[in-house]
Amino acid sequence: MRPSAALAITAAALTCGHDAHAQVRWDAELEDGLMRRVLDHKPAGANDATFGPTLDAAVHLALVPLIRVGAYGHYDACPVSGEVVRTFVSGGLDARVLVPWLRGDLRGYARVGLGEAGVLEEARAGGHFTEVPVAVGALYRVRRRVWVTAEIGARLGFGFGGAGYAAQTNGEDPVGVFLDLGVMWGR
Numbered sequence: 001m002r003p004s005a006a007l008a009i010t011a012a013a014l015t016c017g018h019d020a021h022a023q024v025r026w027d028a029e030l031e032d033g034l035m036r037r038v039l040d041h042k043p044a045g046a047n048d049a050t051f052g053p054t055l056d057a058a059v060h061l062a063l064v065p066l067i068r069v070g071a072y073g074h075y076d077a078c079p080v081s082g083e084v085v086r087t088f089v090s091g092g093l094d095a096r097v098l099v100p101w102l103r104g105d106l107r108g109y110a111r112v113g114l115g116e117a118g119v120l121e122e123a124r125a126g127g128h129f130t131e132v133p134v135a136v137g138a139l140y141r142v143r144r145r146v147w148v149t150a151e152i153g154a155r156l157g158f159g160f161g162g163a164g165y166a167a168q169t170n171g172e173d174p175v176g177v178f179l180d181l182g183v184m185w186g187r
Helices: 003-015 018-023
Strands: 026-040 052-064 067-080 084-098 106-121 126-141 146-161 172-186
Touching: 026 067, 026 146, 052 084, 052 172, 067 106, 067 172, 084 126, 106 146, 126 172
Parallel strands: none
Antiparallel strands: 026 052, 026 172, 052 067, 067 084, 084 106, 106 126, 126 146, 146 172
16 A cells, blocks of 8 residues: 555544544453462472452453453462462453343453563562463443443463572462452443
């Protein structure tokens, strides 16, 4: 395509009809909940992790009516039987598929992501790993563009690295199970 034709098409798309914005579907959500990380390869006699708080944020754009893609950010604090708190921060790409047979005020979905996580233990070295968050959830519309969310799922970890995991002080984190409640705004 000639550069002048591409420029003309781009200019027309950006300046044409004000109704085009109604076709863009998006959402932004904030969730809070509980998470328990399951420790693997921990030293003999080491305690397992307990439940800790989580905070999640995500934004999505619709590719087609029932599929949305976007990005997520995640934080959780994972106590290891009161001895030490391990802090996790992660982010990555996220895809959500809405259930087609629920189309009213109540909707369901499944989601999967791929991201990178960093971990820091109190007064110890940190580490990193790749994570795959998977979940099923429900949305309930409370206002025109406001939804309440509930989600249950797991964060699967692999590719552990860094000084915190090399020392094997508390083991690796191959699975973390969570329950989140939150609010979503979008169209």
